[in-house]
Amino acid sequence: MRFSISRFVGGLFGVTQQPVIVSKCSAATARAFLLHHLQLFGVQIDGLGVRWDIFTDPTADTVGAAQRLVRDGGLGIIASTDAVEVLAQTLSLGVARERNAPALLRGQDDETYALRRLRTLHPYRWFDSSRGQALVVDGAGRPVWLFVREGAGGYLLLGTEVAADLLRYRQGDPAAGDRPRQSGLGGIVNERPIYLFEDQLAGEEPWQRHADWWGECLARAVVACGGVARKSMLPKGAPGAIVITGDDDQAQLANYEKQLELLNGAPITYFLHPLTKHTPETLRDVFADRDVDLGLHPDSLDAPTRYGERMEEQAAWFQELTGHPPISVRNHGFLNQGYWEHLPHWRRAGVRISSNVPGIDGRALNGSFLPARMIWDDELTEHWSILTTIGDGVVFISGAGKERQVEIVLETARRIRESGIPGVMVLNLHPDNVDQTEPMHRAVREVMEGGFHAWTLAECLEWFSKQDSTPA
Helix, strand or coil: CCCCHHHHHHHHHCCCCCCCCCCCCCHHHHHHHHHHHHHHCCECCCCECCCEEEECCCCHHHHHHHHHHHHCCCEEEECCHHHHHHHHHHCCCEEEEECCCCEEEEECCCCCHHHHCEEECCCEEEEECCCCEEEEECCCCCEEEEEEEECCEEEEEECCCHHHHHHHHHHCCHHHCCCCCEECHHHCEECCHHHHCCCCCCCCCCCCCHHHHHHHHHHHHHHHHHCCCECCCCHHHCCCEEEEEEECCCCCHHHHHHHHHHHCCCCEEEEECCCCCCCHHHHHHHHCCCCEEEEECCCCCCCHHHHHHHHHHHHHHHHHHHCCCCCEECCCCCCCCCHHHHHHHHHHCCCCEEEEECCCECCCCCCCCCCEEEEECCEEEEEEEEECCEECHHHHCCCCCHHHHHHHHHHHHHHHHHHCCCCEEEEECCHHHCCCCHHHHHHHHHHHHCCCEEECHHHHHHHHHHHCCCCC
């Protein structure tokens, strides 16, 4: 029986049949997910559990632990609405439920672009109290995130489901999982994961990075209220980073050469298809002395229900060809086994990162231009996912001419820079399309020359993995 995403996520999130879909993971996983995001945003977790901690479980024991930490001069971050309600009673704070969702909130520091428009997909709580400092307010100006000083310590009360919002934006709406798949070329039924995100992003400007806005808001609150240290998110304080990838798709080897010359030494990750024209000898010859990283481009379009078997076979083929197992993956085509149901097969093959959520024109489809570890079966896994921000489909699907190709790349980089929150632009530029996408390649070089850090996908994974000490 096919394991549908709605059944998987229904068990994980506690989905109801009410118009407002509430998506939750367990308290322990939510805490790990929040700590993971804080580290992505440069927050140091030294002193965790001694000087500050996150509490997501509304039990009396958890509330008692938060109180002891605060009495000792620490910061207790109460990061679930149920726990907030319990502690608010203890602190004699009035709290009210607001069931309207999605809802627009804003940070009090609305000079920062990211904090001007915070969008929660879940019901939230607001405080009816003159105590404390409001950090996030709703449209009526009521405190939704509140810092309450208690002696030498204090409580940071988060009246939104931050972990659930991050998860929903990043991995999509569980209620969309059983929608009919699209009929593709040659009668092959395929799926684009856009259906997991389109309802929750309806009416939104395409470049809104809602998951990243919440991540930045949380990082600032912890730093401001707890005196916690924060470092640069990217190497040397870069405003952004760029990762170029290319799907092999049995490309002519001469086009690999042409693309590498166009990139003029810039790093690139190639995803090799099982029918690639490359051999061990050509890999050595074409990529010699170049910053090239290789990942797997698994193909099971003719037999999507056998994806796991194909993945195992093709991972073994990849290791024989390259001399090492694949650590990165992007599917060949849009496979229909159930979008995130490919994840267990990737994990079994030891794949550490996927750039499988497809972008085309800079849209923040999953609300983030940053990689993050995925949640599966109520576990924060070791597998990372990152959005493909721009694809050369803008030329072949959207008909973008030379000027528009350049504009899309430069506009995306400009928005990242102006937001003040670093992001990683992943561009998928097929070697065989190099003649039609030369302007995009030149625009990529311009972005790099403007200060964006250049990485392969493996280098990107290595950097963020080193920042993260959250246990799997």
